[in-house]
Amino acid sequence: DTAVSQTPKYLVTQMGNDKSIKCEQNLGHDTMYWYKQDSKKFLKIMFSYNNKELIINETVPNRFSPKSPDKAHLNLHINSLELGDSAVYFCASSQETFQKQYFGPGTRLTVT
Amino acid sequence: DAKTTQPPSMDCAEGRAANLPCNHSTISGNEYVYWYRQIHSQGPQYIIHGLKNNETNEMASLIITEDRKSSTLILPHATLRDTAVYYCIVRVPTKTSYDKVIFGPGTSLSVIP
Numbered sequence: 162d163t164a165v166s167q168t169p170k171y172l173v174t175q176m177g178n179d180k181s182i183k184c185e186q187n188l189g190h191d192t193m194y195w196y197k198q199d200s201k202k203f204l205k206i207m208f209s210y211n212n213k214e215l216i217i218n219e220t221v222p223n224r225f226s227p228k229s230p231d232k233a234h235l236n237l238h239i240n241s242l243e244l245g246d247s248a249v250y251f252c253a254s255s256q257e258t259f260q261k262q263y264f265g266p267g268t269r270l271t272v273t
Numbered sequence: 274d275a276k277t278t279q280p281p282s283m284d285c286a287e288g289r290a291a292n293l294p295c296n297h298s299t300i301s302g303n304e305y306v307y308w309y310r311q312i313h314s315q316g317p318q319y320i321i322h323g324l325k326n327n328e329t330n331e332m333a334s335l336i337i338t339e340d341r342k343s344s345t346l347i348l349p350h351a352t353l354r355d356t357a358v359y360y361c362i363v364r365v366p367t368k369t370s371y372d373k374v375i376f377g378p379g380t381s382l383s384v385i386p
Contacts, residue, residue: 211371249314262309264318266315
């Protein structure tokens with residue numbers, strides 16, 4: 162069974178569109194995260210939720226909105242996509258905040 | 274603004290031990306050192322973590338200096354599948370009640386046949 166899953170794996174879309182990426186974890190963890198890895202391969206934290214509460218919100222444009230319907234899910238919605246949003250987005254989870262994290266396989270977003 | 278520094282790249286012969294160093298000179302007394310690796314654009318994978326004492330698990334060993342300002346990850350018998358980017362990270366305090374971690378550029382380890 163996949164511990165942390167993301168859908169879709171690949172997403173190609175045009176500028177200005179709105180898209181969502183879904184994440185689910187079946188580990189029973191309390192904390193979930195979204196990371197962005199750009200073309201330079203730097204992995205940057207975007208958001209973190211603990212028990213459905215937003216606890217980390219880095220300097221991310223308002224076009225990015227995370228939503229956590231329950232502890233097992235953390236979705237990422239992006240409005241008005243821009244070329245610079247092209248990256249690989251990783252979801253992760255851990256039992257305690259920033260303890261041992263389990264990462265999903267990533268979603269490669271390409272904005273044309 | 275990563276709190277750790279690592280060499281950008283290293284080579285290791287297959288079957289030999291790979292020793293990956295990390296400096297974390299500003300680490301606080303209660304901060305753990307975590308190691309992750311990322312194999313060719315897959316999601317990062319947890320390897321090991323430690324506070325003061327040396328740690329060993331089925332994947333690797335972690336040696337932390339007595340002053341805790343540096344550590345070394347040891348892969349005892351490197352295989353080609355260990356070729357990856359290895360990240361050494363510690364927590365970074367924030368203005369909220371929750372710390373965060375920052376992934377630096379890591380060390381790109383190439384295991385050579």
